Amino acid sequence: MAVATAKKWRLSKRETQNLITGLLFVSPWLLGFLLWTLYPLISSAYYSFTRYDLVRPPIWIGLDNFREIFTDDPRFWTVVYNTFYYVGISVPLGVVVAFLMASLLNTKLVLRSTFRAIFYIPSIVPAVCSAMVWLFIYNNQYGVINNLLRAAGQPIIPFLSSVEWAKPSLIVISLWAQGTAVVIFLAALQDVPRSLYEAATVDGANALHRFWHITIPMCSPIILYNLVMSLIGAFQTFLMPYLLTNGGPMASTEFYAMNLYRQAFEFFRMGKACALAWIMAIVVAILTAILFRTSGRWVFYGGGER
Amino acid sequence: MDGKKHLTRRDFLKLTAVASTGAIAAACAPGAPTAAPAAKQAEPGAPTAAPAAKQPITVRLWVAWGNMNKLFQDEVWYKMPEYETVVGSNITIEYKGNTGDQPVQTAIAAGDPPEAASNISYAQLAIKDVFLDTQPLVDTSKYIKKDDYIPAIWDFCKFWTFKGLLGVPCFESYLDYGLNYNSKLVKDAGLDPDKPPTTFTEALEWHKALTKKDAAGNLKQFGLDPYDAMGGDPDGIQVATLVKWWDDKTGKFNFNDPKIVDYIAVTKQYYDIMGPDQIAGLRQAEGMGGWGGAYNAQAQAMIIEGYWHPGETTVQAPDVAKLNKASWTLVIDANKGRKVQEAGGHTLGIFKNSKYPKEAFKLGEFFNQDTPLNTLFKEVGWIVGKKSWMEKYVKPDAYPGLDFYFNKVNETTDWFQLRRCPLHGFLWNQWSEVREMVYRGKLTPEQGAAEMQKRAETEWKNQGLPT
Structure with a gap:
């Protein structure tokens, strides 16, 4: 056996x-990976x-x-609170909304x-275009909304x-x-066997x-896949708050990635920015692991095994 | 097996792979220098090699603001006879506007800084020792003489830990503070535009009279946002209080000073009248979010701004500029009667590790000639505090309100230099948050001042800055 293995x-x-x-x-990809992914990853750990x-x-x-970061930074805990608030609400809500929208689009709807x-x-x-549109709305x-309120003689909503x-x-x-989550959900919904619905209907299910x-x-x-991807994406939220509020008012929309950006490219504290990046990476990895660990209780794999 | 060598499909694929890898490796290799020094380019033994000075040289100039973009696009400088005399026709400028600290520091880190930059964070960079000391070049210059500049402007080119001069005055460098106001809005509110307020408490009465809301309480117009434009710069604290929040002699912070607490308390009252959400929301309207934008849109009647305000407003909003008047910047009650001014601006910083620092200095000499200074004044509204030029060419009534910055300058009782602290950028960011915490009622003025002191000292220590 040992001979066979050798x-x-x-x-x-x-x-x-x-x-x-x-x-x-594969060397072009390999070089790219080594130079632009692995090396920065390792060096950022050193710089931290x-x-x-x-x-x-x-x-x-x-x-x-x-x-x-944990004891001296006056904004760190504000930023952590803002980020968890945003992630905690936008991620589950986003998945629910996307799933409902996909379900709606899966019906025999006109157009x-x-x-x-x-x-x-x-x-x-x-x-950037989306941000401009939302600036006009808000x-x-x-x-749009505040003009209606103003026309009605009501105080505006800031x-x-x-x-x-x-x-x-x-x-x-x-x-x-x-949109992306909706498309993925739509594909999943169309993959659900009709026979299951027919059997349930026969059994009297509404x-x-x-x-x-x-x-x-x-x-x-x-759902698990979209939850994990949304979670990772939400922790990295940067562009929309940066364009719309620049972190204000009173740092209430300064999220983790924006704070990291400021440390790196406004205050030029690259070491601290790398440390912040690693903390975020660890937190996201832990939360993702928790999601996977608990998924056994609520994720159903058709084949019976994960 | 005919004995001939065939190129099999497998061999072909191998060759292709090797070739493509080689191509990538070649692409990754450092390129040839784009502007090698003249001497190295000359062929050995060339019969009549041109003198080194005549070899084409490109000097890179990066400027944080974009006001000069059009002038550089139109290449107006090359058409001026002084360019040939002072700089030389073999030197061309590779200009980048709207290019601030981030690309500059990245370029320095990469070992390829531009030759010169302007309106960058001088103090933050000076402490990293990246500038060329221009003192020896100034000493031998035919064109730049210390005595020809307003002392406070010249001193702006000096820095705490930097021996010598970290550049030369350039593009714009004059007086940074004054209360500018829209005389029509003031008159319409029943106030006398010829008797402007001198303290924040007096200006508060104007602010009340000039702030207008609709029936539902929505803000339509306001008197003064004390933190707009130069009022929002942390240096706004010292011109109002006469307390240096950072002492460039001792390196110590003084945010805890009772006068600074008074300043925070009185400025808070302006927001109590406007409503913090309302003013922040108004600023999100198009054209009102930027520096001084609300003044140009006539939504704001007063603004704390430098000498450039009359000229720039003339360029950007000529109808509003016609109504502009200016006076001394506001101080707290304890300093009533003091006439405070701060000087500084666009020093031309030259990077010592760049390829052509001496040629970059020639640009500094050129931009201090009368013709380019006239062009900058006319087209952009900028001034350099060079006495001989100002006396000869600058008409104080060229832009409404500009006369204040000329006629009253000799009455100044207290002088400061602009942005001395290496943590200026960081503290500006923190100050925006802390003052908002105060005027939104989350902190008292005393707590706000203490918070700034704490944040400043902590950051200083954590950045390992010299004590």
């Missing part, structure tokens, strides 16, 4: 040549233990960046294809300029751009029962 790992001349050829073919301002050589300071396109468009519109002076309103307003925007006991369980692997 033989298995000894490559023939032909196999070696094939391996080299294969490696040469240094004081580095981009111009002068990095100075090793051990865990000082991490100590500072179904048109609606599908309409729902998907926000996902392909550049974020604007205090000439926004969507993006009030500490209380700013985060919910950004969450609403995140719900608007769920539409709600069928949705709850068939549609949701059968789509649960895709």
Whole structure:
């Protein structure tokens, strides 16, 4: 057996040549991965233990960046709160909205294809354009909603300029751009066997029962997938708040990624920014792991195994 | 098996793979220098090699603001006779506008900085020792003489830890503070535009009279946002209080000073009248979010701004500029009667590790000639505090309100230099948050001042800055 195993790992001349050829073919990707992914990843881990301002050589300071982040940074905990608030509401809500929209589009609706396109468009519109549209909607002076309120003699709603309103307003925007998740859900919904619905109908199940006991369980692997992807994306939210509020008012929409950006490219504290990045990576990894660990209780795989 | 060598499909694929890998490797290799020094380009033994000075040289100039973009696009400088005399026709400028600290520091880190930059964070960069000391070049310059500049402008080119001069005054460098106001809005509110307020408390009365809301309480117009434009710069604190929030002699912070607490308390009252959400929302309207935008849109009647305001407003909103008047910047009650001014602006910083720093200095000399200074004044509204040029060419009544910055300058009782602290950018960001916490009632003025002191000291320590 041991001989067989050893033989298995000894490559023939032909196999070696094939391996080299294969490696040469993937070398562009491999080089790119080494240079632009692995090296920055490793170097960022090193820089997170240094004081580095981009111009002068990095100075090793051990865990000082991490100590500072957790104990000395006046904005860190505000930013963490903002981010968890945003992630905690926008991610589950986004998945629910996307699933409901997909379910709606899966019915025999008039102009179904048109609606599908309409729902998907926000996902392909550049974020800067979307931001401009939302500025027009939310604007205090000439926004659609506030103009109606003003015409009715009512006080306006300071969507993006009030500490209380700013985060919910950004969450609403995140719900608007769920096109990709909708498309994925739609594919999953169309994959649910008709026979299951027919059998349930024969057994007397109404539409709600069928949705709850068939549609949701059968789509649960895709729900998990969208949940994980949305979670990762929401933790990295940057562009929309940066364009619409620049973190204000009173840092109430300054999310983690924006704070990281400021540390790196406004204050030029690259070491601290790398430390912040690693903290986020670890937190996201832990939350993703929790989702996977708990998924056994609610994700249904048709084959019976994950 | 005919003995001929065939190129099999497998061999072809191998060759292709090797070739493509080689091509990628070649693409990744460092390129040839785009502008190698003249001497290296000359062929050995060339019969009549041109003198080195005549070899084409490109000087890269990066400027954080975009006001000069059109002038550079139109290449107006090359048409001026002084360019040939002072700089030389072999030197061309590769200009980038709207290019601030981020690309500059990245370029420095990459070992390929531009030759010169302007309106960048001088103090933050000076402490990293990236600038060329221009003092020896100034000493031998035919064109730049210290005595020809307003002392406060010249001193702006000096810095705490930097020996010598970190550049030369350039593009715009004059007075940074004044209360500008829209005389029509003031008159319409029943106020006398010839008797402007001098303290924040006096201006508060104007603010009340000039702030208008509709029947539902929505803000339509306001008197003064004390934190707009130069009022929002942390230096606005020191011109109002006469307390240096960072002392460039000792390196210590003084945010805890009672005068700064008074300043925070009085400015808060302006927001109590406008409503913090309302003013922030108004600023999100198009044209009102940017620096001084609300003044140009006539939604704001007063603004704390520098000498450039009359000229720039004339370029951007000529109808509003006609109504502009200016006076001394506001101070807190304890400083009533003091006439405070701050000086500084666009020094031309030259990077010592760039390819052509001496040629970049020539640009500094050129932009201090009368003709380019006249063009900048006329087309952009900018001034350099060069006395001989100002006396000869600048008409104080060229733009409404500009006369204040000329006629009253000798009455200044207290001078400051602009943005001295290496943490200026960081503290500007923190100050925006902390003052908002105060005027939104989350902190008292005392707590706000203490919070700024704490944040400043902590960041100083954590950045490892010298003590």
